[in-house]
Amino acid sequence: MDSRCTSGEFGVIASLRRRLGGGRRGVHGIGDDAVLLHRSDGRVVCTDTMVEGVHFRLDWSSPADVGWKLIAANVSDLWACGAEPRAWTLSMSVPSHCEPLAGLASRLADGVEEALQAFGVEAHLVGGDTTTSPSSLVLSVCMVGAVPEGRFLTRGGACAGDGIWLSGEPGWAAAGLHLLLSGGGAFEGVAARRALDAHRRPHPVRVPGSALVAGRVHAAIDLSDGLSSDLWHVALASEAALHVDRALLEAEALHEVPGATEELVERWLLGGGDDHVMAVVSADAPGPDWRRVGEVTRVGEADLILRDRGGNRRRLEPGGHRHF
Amino acid sequence: MDSRCTSGEFGVIASLRRRLGGGRRGVHGIGDDAVLLHRSDGRVVCTDTMVEGVHFRLDWSSPADVGWKLIAANVSDLWACGAEPRAWTLSMSVPSHCEPLAGLASRLADGVEEALQAFGVEAHLVGGDTTTSPSSLVLSVCMVGAVPEGRFLTRGGACAGDGIWLSGEPGWAAAGLHLLLSGGGAFEGVAARRALDAHRRPHPVRVPGSALVAGRVHAAIDLSDGLSSDLWHVALASEAALHVDRALLEAEALHEVPGATEELVERWLLGGGDDHVMAVVSADAPGPDWRRVGEVTRVGEADLILRDRGGNRRRLEPGGHRHF
Known part of the structure; x- marks a missing residue:
């Protein structure tokens, strides 16, 4: 191992x-x-x-x-x-x-x-x-x-003022992996079952065709390595500064996973891979179920900043997904 | 291993x-x-x-x-x-x-x-x-x-009367693997070096474009699993009986590989994979350097027959390449 x-x-x-x-x-x-x-x-x-x-x-x-x-x-x-x-x-x-x-x-x-x-x-x-x-x-x-001509999406192309949108909540697959690694058998309850299911059977999500046709989606990536690593790919490819709001990112339910701590939840949210949540950079919502978690503040230089609940900002490092 | x-x-x-x-x-x-x-x-x-x-x-x-x-x-x-x-x-x-x-x-x-x-x-x-x-x-x-339209080659398509042609001599990569497995360090001499090189750096061969354009090549396969297995693929896909002449197949130089015996040479020739010698079934020679080693005798039922030097025939089994 x-x-x-x-x-x-x-x-x-x-x-x-x-x-x-x-x-x-x-x-x-x-x-x-x-x-x-x-x-x-x-x-x-x-x-x-x-x-x-x-x-x-x-x-x-x-x-x-x-x-x-x-x-x-x-x-x-x-x-x-x-x-x-x-x-x-x-x-x-x-x-x-x-x-x-x-x-x-x-x-x-x-x-x-x-x-x-x-x-x-x-x-x-x-x-x-x-x-x-x-x-x-x-x-x-x-x-x-x-892919239809002209609709190929890359990680580049983010524009200042674009929003950063997620198709779902990241971190669940990492939480499931944590449960399996901890080996305590604490696999009961809705949150535990959701976490284990996210690890075993992730559900990727399409960028809606209507958003692609409208040309409002400027960049996309699936969160396979973890949010911080994957958004760094977008920042570097787009030469853009991306700001993510911790308050918008966090799903309270992750805290209900057995054994969850503040530190673990943060690690799952920012570094957990294998969720295959889709992240897009788009002028407006790609669809009704997408969540806005931040925005592109400027182009010219790559950066990735997290704003915590207190409004403090810190640079996220491209941590990379750690397999077990 | x-x-x-x-x-x-x-x-x-x-x-x-x-x-x-x-x-x-x-x-x-x-x-x-x-x-x-x-x-x-x-x-x-x-x-x-x-x-x-x-x-x-x-x-x-x-x-x-x-x-x-x-x-x-x-x-x-x-x-x-x-x-x-x-x-x-x-x-x-x-x-x-x-x-x-x-x-x-x-x-x-x-x-x-x-x-x-x-x-x-x-x-x-x-x-x-x-x-x-x-x-x-x-x-x-x-x-x-x-591939240009209409020129895609498969393993099916062999016709009665077609010849079976090889781009080179099979068995050398298997001989090289044998030398390495025997571990005796008997790696000197032209034959040993050729065998080791065939194992380490095989040279695949194109079916000449002129033969493809002329439409005389009816089936092709590269010998990656070994001659008997790969020609069985052609026989089954073409529902054809293929006859191979041992005398045409054999290259005397294989006997010069250190430690070669009659039995080993036969095993290398018929069962040795990884050579990437090209085998084609064609009405005539695909090119000047190709060797005719047998023919398609009839279509309707798959078969693969080896004629030995004495004219005796025996069915070849689809041995399959054994990795070490």
Whole structure:
């Protein structure tokens, strides 16, 4: 079990992109959740990998839960770019403790089907690769989507005066992970069940098509690494200063999760990944259920500021999501 | 270290495809090396994963070798469908013994660049995902290519009277793996060096464009699982009987690999994977350097027969590539 993020992940990705990315010829959105291969044909590609012992444990999540989460992560990446999933490939590296493969695959497929139905997505498995693995189950999906011309969303594009809007409350998946890690079995009650469900079966959310058509959404990202890390991606890509209000962000119900403290709730809210809550930067509300949590104060230089309840401001650091 | 293939891999893939493949609507080539997403736009997708301890060992291959091999496997899959690589994503699951990540990534990129240049391929990295891994380095590439309309090649389509042609001599990568496994250090001499190089840095081969344009190539597959397994894929997809001549297949030089026996050479030739020799079923030679090793005797029922030097025939079983 590993408690680190890969050290310097962002720098390494940037370096690989410089060497192997080919100067972005015809390609848009490198470094975003997904990539538009070519403007003219609207094909968008993303990839997301889940590793047993890093992103999930099979004593905490069923294989169906894992299948659900794998689809959720990739669908969310495409939705964050305004694209609709169409096809996907699956690479499975399977250790001996997951044998027989047929049983694992069937239960994974159950979760995949349930997720696709729940999300209203029609995307077909078109290929894959199956190998053995010495110790951990590793599942990697590459998903291909379609976006209408001119509607591809990136993390750049935030304008001064835009609001920062969330599709839901972040921190629940991190709270669920905390419950599982604490291992006390305190899994009763509405808040505990909601937290465990958010960890096992996250529900990504589309940026509404009406908001995309109106062109009022200027940037988007799904909260997979944690609010502070992910909003830093937007700040850097947009070269904009983002201010977030702690009072608008916080959902009181998170305090009802067994064992919650002020410090834990703050950590879940700002650093908890895997929620796949969608964050958009938009001139107005993308839809009726979206919550405004802050605004873009100026463009020109990247910054991310948290205003606490007392009106004090502090810079948020790009903490990065820590897997267990 | 695991010596098994995933049990029942082919059946599991077929089952997943039935449940999640969506009845092939608009999609062609599912189950082939790569998949044509839609006839009209010619986008082709493949994925190939390499696992430390299963497909490579870092004491036997440098990170640059691993980068080369990862690109070779995916390029070969696209070439087997007549497609030219254009873009790719990379998922890396990195264990602590591969830290620092920046050093590993830089050396991987060296091998990737060398491979792309050697193969004459211009395909750009467009995205990826980096995670930690509890024990093994796992690298998964999804590659997107382009194929002109009507030129997508599958494993089906073999016609009675067609020849079976290989782009090179199979078995060398398996011989190299044998040398490394035997661990005797008998790595001197031309044959040993060729075998080790085939294991570490395989050279896939394009189906020549002139042969594709002429429409004389009816099926293709790259030998990644081993000749007997891969030609069975063609036999089944084409519902055709394929006959292979042992005398035409065998390259005497394989006997010069240190420790080679008759039995080992046969195993390398028929069951050795990872060579990425291209096999095509074609009315005539795809190009000057291709070797005819057999023919399609009839269509209607799948079969794969080996004729030995004495003229005796025996059915080849779909052995499947055994990783170490």
